[in-house]
Amino acid sequence: MNNIHTDTKVIIVGAGPAGAGVSFYLTKFGIPHIVIDKESFPRDKVCGDACSGKTALVINRANPEWMTEILAQATDFLPSWGITFVAPNGKPLDIPFSPYRKTDSKAPGFTVPRLFLDNFLFGKMASPHCTIYQKAKIDNILHSENKVTVTMNCNGDTHTITAPVIIGADGDKSIVRKQFLSDSTTPKTYAVGLRAYYEGVTNMHHDNFIELHFLPEMLPGYLWIFPLPHGQANVGVGILSEVIRNKKINLREQMLAAIKNNPQIAPRFANAKLVDKIQGWGLPLAMERQPMSGNNFILVGDAAALVDPFSGEGIGNALYSGMLAAMAIKEALPNNDFSAAFLKTNYDDVLYKRLGDELKISATLQRLCKYPWLFNFVVNKASKSESLRNTISCMFADVDLRDQLRKPSFYLKILFNK
Numbered sequence: 001m002n003n004i005h006t007d008t009k010v011i012i013v014g015a016g017p018a019g020a021g022v023s024f025y026l027t028k029f030g031i032p033h034i035v036i037d038k039e040s041f042p043r044d045k046v047c048g049d050a051c052s053g054k055t056a057l058v059i060n061r062a063n064p065e066w067m068t069e070i071l072a073q074a075t076d077f078l079p080s081w082g083i084t085f086v087a088p089n090g091k092p093l094d095i096p097f098s099p100y101r102k103t104d105s106k107a108p109g110f111t112v113p114r115l116f117l118d119n120f121l122f123g124k125m126a127s128p129h130c131t132i133y134q135k136a137k138i139d140n141i142l143h144s145e146n147k148v149t150v151t152m153n154c155n156g157d158t159h160t161i162t163a164p165v166i167i168g169a170d171g172d173k174s175i176v177r178k179q180f181l182s183d184s185t186t187p188k189t190y191a192v193g194l195r196a197y198y199e200g201v202t203n204m205h206h207d208n209f210i211e212l213h214f215l216p217e218m219l220p221g222y223l224w225i226f227p228l229p230h231g232q233a234n235v236g237v238g239i240l241s242e243v244i245r246n247k248k249i250n251l252r253e254q255m256l257a258a259i260k261n262n263p264q265i266a267p268r269f270a271n272a273k274l275v276d277k278i279q280g281w282g283l284p285l286a287m288e289r290q291p292m293s294g295n296n297f298i299l300v301g302d303a304a305a306l307v308d309p310f311s312g313e314g315i316g317n318a319l320y321s322g323m324l325a326a327m328a329i330k331e332a333l334p335n336n337d338f339s340a341a342f343l344k345t346n347y348d349d350v351l352y353k354r355l356g357d358e359l360k361i362s363a364t365l366q367r368l369c370k371y372p373w374l375f376n377f378v379v380n381k382a383s384k385s386e387s388l389r390n391t392i393s394c395m396f397a398d399v400d401l402r403d404q405l406r407k408p409s410f411y412l413k414i415l416f417n418k
């Protein structure tokens with residue numbers, strides 16, 4: 001057993017999408033860094049496995065060849081062209097991600113099991129600027145004199161690593177967050193999800209639309225059915241933990257009951273087979289702005305509670321926040337200024353300028369989902385109006401347009417068919 005001391009510029013705890021996002025861009029900027037993960041890759045992560053345009057955007061900016069690689073592997077990364085919303089009254093509404101699709105357009109989203117996606121991203125971290133420790137156990141994180149020292153064990157060796165900044169990319173139970181930030185994630189901003197892999201689910205959309213079923217008993221949560229490569233489907237439910245507690249919901253029973261009894265869903269599972277055990281995990285939702293950095297630390301992805309409160313999407317925001325964290329570090333390094341004030345201006349404020357509006361809209365939509373009649377009303381109207389369907393479709397790409405959903409005038413316009 002050896003004692004190894006290393007000085008580096010950045011320590012990243014966690015090699016999921018958030019940690020990978022930081023690493024890709026630090027490598028681009030030529031900044032040496034160390035990534036530490038407690039697991040060894042490939043490793044699974046409970047998820048719906050759906051990736052939005054934001055995921056594609058960050059990967060593409062890191063290296064356009066990686067997106068070309070993804071799109072070329074349609075057997076492993078299934079291209080997806082839209083979403084089917086199913087209202088509480090059972091009425092479906094197909095909304096393409098983009099209303100204007102050309103023959104040579106590339107799919108805006110894709111689905112891929114996280115076991116596969118995270119291993120793909122993990123493989124792309126390899127660079128002369130990046131040292132990775134897997135199956136590593138962090139014993140201690142010490143913050144003193146404007147630097148952070150991590151003591152960890154890996155392959156029987158004890159490592160002491162020192163850097164001016166540590167990145168918490170270690171997911172929803174982040175030890176970096178716990179150590180540096182008194183944990184302000186209230187139960188209200190937390191959701192719990194279950195994931196099940198099935199084979200043989202029938203009647204999936206021909207363009208691999210992902211499906212969100214807003215069942216009355218699960219509002220403001222939903223049941224999802226996402227098509228996956230190789231004829232599989234990722235099926236799951238996500239509900240606010242507050243609602244689960246207050247209504248004493250057994251999530252597993254509720255999901256299986258919907259699959260067995262719901263008149264729209266059950267026939268599609270008549271010959272379907274569960275191919276893995278049902279697993280649960282938490283979703284730290286971005287319901288309100290919270291601090292994401294401080295003296296000598298930055299939080300990214302789930303550690304920063306950046307899951308979209310309406311859609312439950314977190315992969316894109318994890319990668320995106322990772323990219324912005326690397327940009328802030330690039331600005332901080334010349335003067336070695338990793339103070340709370342500098343990081344707030346160059347990371348937190350930048351992130352909220354870019355994603356704040358989108359997250360606020362999603363938080364409002366999540367609150368509106370409590371009203372099934374409103375959901376039924378919009379879906380009923382949209383199923384009869386192509387222009388309304390196009391407007392909703394454009395809302396995926398245009399945040400200003402999506403903001404209309406928060407305003408009563410939007411619903412009044414629909415009511416009066418304007």
Ligand SMILES: Cc1cc2nc3c(=O)[nH]c(=O)nc-3n(C[C@H](O)[C@H](O)[C@H](O)COP(=O)(O)OP(=O)(O)OC[C@H]3O[C@@H](n4cnc5c(N)ncnc54)[C@H](O)[C@@H]3O)c2cc1C
Nearest residue numbers: 014016017018038047048049050170171193301302314315
């Ligand atoms: C049921 C469910 C469904 C979801 N569906 C979707 C979906 O369809 N689309 C979507 O975009 N998002 C979805 N999400 C959210 C998404 O899974 C997360 O937002 C995303 O994984 C966040 O990435 P991350 O890198 O921040 O964290 P993670 O993916 O959790 O990665 C964290 C990494 O840190 C490592 N780590 C943890 N603790 C330590 C430690 N002490 N020391 C060293 N390493 C550590 C872990 O091993 C892991 O590799 C879903 C979440 C759930 C729970």
